[in-house]
Amino acid sequence: MKILRVDPIACDGRGLCAELMPERIALDEWGFPIVDSTPLSSSLERHAARAVAACPMLALRLESLDSIGGRTTARVRRR
């Protein structure tokens, strides 16, 4: 199962993520993402991967929840 997570230090509030992934990402009044970390269905994963690839700051990450609740970060390849 994958989840979305943002690195708040790398994030610059550009907002592309919220445009591409409104199902999970909204913007606060200052333009910074509020990320819903609910696990993604396989149909949403494709959209999430696109949003991750679109972030100019590489701040958005797709992470795997492993069986014991730990997380590993997968970098998404740009095609």
Added chain:
Amino acid sequence: MSARLLAGAATRIAPTFDQHLALYGPLETHDDLIGAVEQAGLRGRGGGAFPTAAKLRAVAEAGGRPVVVANAVEGEPASGKDHALLRVAPHLVLDGAVLASRALGARDAVVAITDRTGRERATIEAAIAQRKRRDGRVRLRTAAVPNRFVAGEETALVRALAGRDAKPSLKPPYPFERGVDGAPTLVSNAETLAHVALIARFGAEWFRGVGAPDSPGTALITLGGAVAQPGVHEIELGSPLDRALDQAGGVTGRTQAILVGGYFGRWVTPADASKLRLTPDVLGAGAIVVLPAEVCAVAECARVLAYLADESAGQCGPCVHGLRAIADTVSAPGKSNRRPRLEQLAALVAGRGACRHPDGAAVFLRSALDVFADEFAQHAKRRQCSRRDVRVLPLPTRRR
């Protein structure tokens, strides 16, 4: 209760290593330090209240050559306990750092300070020199970091020790897996290590002999504001707040409210002082300030919130913008009654930074809105506050 960490305080400050050993007994390597600390139930005294044995185990299991950092940065302005401990019992802290190093196979132990008074580094270096080669393979040294509020956060401290800016980094990775020079690093509050040094000598049972079953042992608190004997005191954990205040000679005058846990802490009404038990998660870094009745609570909170906004590391949008919006709303004339807006801001900042700075500010704000609800509402209606503007909550006076 007889003092443990402050046992030597009545007779002298800056004891020599031999005077220290005469008071506490010899320092011997414990064959299962982590087990003893686990049985003792020691929790961190830097604010996180994390179980110390769990942290030690995590570093031990990370492999490699670990590094030990004794965190005496004490960025919280209302807290002075770590500085006091380093004056009164520096060798307890150094003992703890050495014992932890031996248990973890570390060769280097760093005492991190901010050098607030300018003499502290020299004092600790002198204490280290007194120990000469009696610590075996463990090399002790000091490091000074900037006196900023977030400089004591463990990842910020690790960065500062690498010669970079004292700003937090995103976790994971945690310092216990990758810290100073990329090595597994134990970042432990100075007071926590002092307790480790006593547990190693006298055992877990002894440690649990005072305090409560769910909160064993003693802790240092910094009492400020309207109390008879402000300063650093040693208390039994789990005891009620009013008993700790009595230990300091009681409150002076009429109390409006008591801040427990410093600027990431909560306000308590005088009526609740007998009900609040001082456990590690309630105490945080142990800063307690008694706010007298004649002072404007809103003005005091506004000063703290402005400080917290200024002390943001400036890395994360929600923290930078959110804390500034909070500070401005509380300080602006006629705006402090906007409770829904302030509650909204508190919810917007919490959990959205790389560290817990915005979360702490949100806790402080929410508690203030709750305990001082009437004051916040009334303050906005008046052009001038009828209460005296005496500055009770300690904050640095320098401007940047």
